[in-house]
Amino acid sequence: MTEQPQRRTTRQRTAIREFLSGAGDFRTAQQIHEQLRAGGDPIGLATVYRTLQTMAEAGDVDMVRTADGESAYRRCTTSGHHHHLVCRSCGRTEEIMAKVVEAWAATIAAEHGFTNVTHDVELYGLCASCGARTVT
Amino acid sequence: MTEQPQRRTTRQRTAIREFLSGAGDFRTAQQIHEQLRAGGDPIGLATVYRTLQTMAEAGDVDMVRTADGESAYRRCTTSGHHHHLVCRSCGRTEEIMAKVVEAWAATIAAEHGFTNVTHDVELYGLCASCGARTVT
DNA sequence: GTCTTCATGAGAATGATTATCGATCACAAT
DNA sequence: ATTGTGATCGATAATCATTCTCATGAAGAC
Ligand SMILES: [Zn+2]
Ligand SMILES: [Zn+2]
Ligand SMILES: [Zn+2]
Ligand SMILES: [Zn+2]
Numbered sequence A, B: 001m002t003e004q005p006q007r008r009t010t011r012q013r014t015a016i017r018e019f020l021s022g023a024g025d026f027r028t029a030q031q032i033h034e035q036l037r038a039g040g041d042p043i044g045l046a047t048v049y050r051t052l053q054t055m056a057e058a059g060d061v062d063m064v065r066t067a068d069g070e071s072a073y074r075r076c077t078t079s080g081h082h083h084h085l086v087c088r089s090c091g092r093t094e095e096i097m098a099k100v101v102e103a104w105a106a107t108i109a110a111e112h113g114f115t116n117v118t119h120d121v122e123l124y125g126l127c128a129s130c131g132a133r134t135v136t
Numbered sequence C: 001g002t003c004t005t006c007a008t009g010a011g012a013a014t015g016a017t018t019a020t021c022g023a024t025c026a027c028a029a030t
Numbered sequence D: 001a002t003t004g005t006g007a008t009c010g011a012t013a014a015t016c017a018t019t020c021t022c023a024t025g026a027a028g029a030c
Helices: A011-022 A029-038 A045-058 A099-111 A128-132 B011-022 B029-038 B045-058 B099-111 B128-132
Strands: A062-065 A071-074 A083-087 A093-096 A115-126 B062-065 B071-074 B083-087 B093-096 B115-126
Touching: A011 A029, A011 A045, A029 A045, A029 A071, A045 A062, A045 A071, A062 A083, A099 A115, A099 B099, A099 B115, A115 A128, A115 B099, B011 B029, B011 B045, B029 B045, B029 B071, B045 B062, B045 B071, B062 B083, B099 B115, B115 B128
Parallel strands: A083 A115, B083 B115
Antiparallel strands: A062 A071, A083 A093, A115 B115, B062 B071, B083 B093
8 A cells, every 4th residue: 555644734834725715716836835924824835835836746736827827726625526617807707517528538548549538628718707808 | 919920940949849759759849959969950949838838839749747847848730639558668659549538527527517628648667678678 | 653655845857848049941023 | 331229139147837746644354
């Protein structure tokens, strides 16, 4: 068996978890670091990166890549596998379940003889309120 | 109207285009730079980055993000909108058309009042030959 | 309280991508 | 063929997110 290193509850880890629970949208490590500090929570940047990575691997948070390649994290309410519909303007995020897509992915994989297939599926657009205030 | 700067045909741009036409899979700017030079084609790294970006914006090449966040480019044979099924091991890439997914994305967007929605859909797995030589 | 081990964080290191900016080159017009 | 002009090139410096280092601090078990 692979010995999993024991995991401790520290002030920093709690702070990050709570911060993400409060924020509804995706945040980058840099943002989280800055905002936690601004809120009077002393924390190191390296710690933020480490913790987010660990949480992501454990499935406690979801990760996406922003348009410019940064990693952004979010604490989702849906426990299982799901996808996101993100507002390009305000960051508002909806969690999406997609049986159709899951089935499609499996079919395509089989058709091409691929195994062990995972997928990356995210939707980006303008939410109702942001779309409304945009000039056509 | 927005005046588009006129585009010139240079040795470097041709080299990159031909290189990508020859390679069937996704390559990063760094890889392309290195391999072109190794092949006796003097070219600057900045030029490679610039050219790839321009080509991607013009739709001449497709771009994806590798697992570690680098941008990789590929010259696809399919002209219109499509997705990819990429082998995690050897990089072999299949182009995929997915009416189901397009329809699904549109529906989801509408249901949530989102407009101007784009999507990001890629599949990663092990191709037949790579899967075969893997220990179960 | 003591001890063992994991966690932290300041700062250095890494590495991809972008910006600079003078020298070159493509190409249309003469 | 020559020339004029603006696009393009490229060596190198600058940016900037992310990772590494390692001495110090703190959690949890007994
Ligand atoms: Zn919005
Ligand atoms: Zn899915
Ligand atoms: Zn393969
Ligand atoms: Zn599509």
